[in-house]
Amino acid sequence: MAMNSQSLSKAQVLIVGCGDIGQRLAQCLPQDIYEVTGLRRNPPPDTPSLHYQTCDVTNAVALSDVLRQGFDVVLITMTPSERSDAGYERAYVQTCRNLVVGLQKQREKSPLLVFVSSSAVYSQMDGSWVDENSPVEPESFSGKRLLEAEAIVQNSGFANTIVRFSGIYGPNRNRLIEQVHQGKASASTHYTNRIHVDDCARSLAHLIELYRNGKKLEPVYLASDSAPAPMVEVVSWLAEQVGVQDFLSEAATNERGNKRCNNKRLLDSGFKFRYPGYRDGYSAVLAEL
Template identity: 30%
Template sequence: MGYAGRHVAALLQSLGVVCSGTVRDVAATPEDGLVRHGWVPGAFGDHAESSRAEPGSTLREAVRCADAVLCTVPPDHGGDPALRILAAELRDSPALRWVGYLSSTAVYADRDGGWVDEQSDADAVDETARRRLLAERQWRALARDMGIASAVFRLPGLYGRGRNALVQLGEGRARHVLKPGLVFNRLHVEDLATAVVAAMRRAEPEALYLPCDDEAAAPQAVLAYAAALGGFEMPPAVAWDDLSLSPALRRFYAGCKRIDSRGTREALQWAPRFATYREGLQDAFRG
């Protein structure tokens, strides 16, 4: 129940759905009425202890009683560590009817500004994409074996209140990275939550969704808008391939693709409330 999971859970709770999730530190979580299950340190990640981690009895029971399970845990070298650890509880559940997995548009290779949609080949070959695709296949296989519905959400960069360019500028962490022609889509975390709930209600077998906003925008345009909105100075510009940037950041800025989410919107009867980064940043500024 991290950034994305908390928002999905909060929306479900507002609709009268009882839900719970895992957290690293129960003591540090807010008092919002959501039930949280602690998890042993290192259970999710590239650590030897991940293969030995044991879920607690309350988490086991929650999984066995759930009729829908959404995984937001990043993959590791073996795919999804949460599925690996909880496979028995999931397969033994008499109530489970739907599983969902939050993946990434990083599974698509560079399109040089071109478009991807639900029919596009997931053709990226780097390690990040390999792990994501393996985790996707594992969740689909579980659902197929159990005869239940499943959904994979391939997501662009998430943002919202508490995680956005305004926060980065205020904390001095914003990077003004320039690459000619680079644009990408984003998704407000509250719009992700509504898309996930719509997919739960639809409950189709092996569904694939690409929810996103209406405008693929340059990162410097988003940063400049946030700076003007919050009264911040723009950080110094740096080229996307400058060696002062981390390898992960250089990889992130290396590819350019636009997301066509019309298939997702039609299937889910869904549209983003925050159509562009402008509406999302305005909401964050007011909040």
């Protein structure tokens, strides 16, 4: 156990690739217990809950210098600069490789590694339920690279856990709402799985707190809300909420895959969703538009 809740010093958390989810996570962690550092190539100004450092995390030397400061938790939440195999390799595989090598060079602390992955590692297309023990045989380059990065973290020798998020939505993630307004929504009956960005951050904070309090984390958590639903059901409900009648397009394609994500392991850990279904989450999003 790396963190001592009775310690007078704050637990040091490093967020590698600190974007929207990282910023929300920092706000979820109690400031009297945690001190959070975010790494960005071009960081914004600091906030009360988050101090930034400038770092290109694909640069092994630069990342290694940061890691010498010593951290109790290292969270990896990257966004590829481009949606290509090379982009995913740089963002996920290269970053995780550099991170593990850098951590192995410093011996001050042995941190918990938390890697933010995706349900894209599952390729099931038959509407079946998937969980943390389901086969992962991704066909897309994105799923393959994420799985490769997961393995680097899992074989690092450090305490670790993988969190696989399904489709993230929330403020500034309004693709489905825009498709409805533009008459470009899909009538597909394939299942879609979602999680509100606030619950992404809250679930990560929940797992970090469990670890700080001496609980053993599972190797993998599938983080998705409790209401997988056919795409046509989701967009039909959205259209009703915003008062749009002609919202479907024959040319529209569904999201990749057709599966239902089982979140039982995360729920069994004590986590409670703020938005347990898409109606709850999208209602909050629409109220803010």
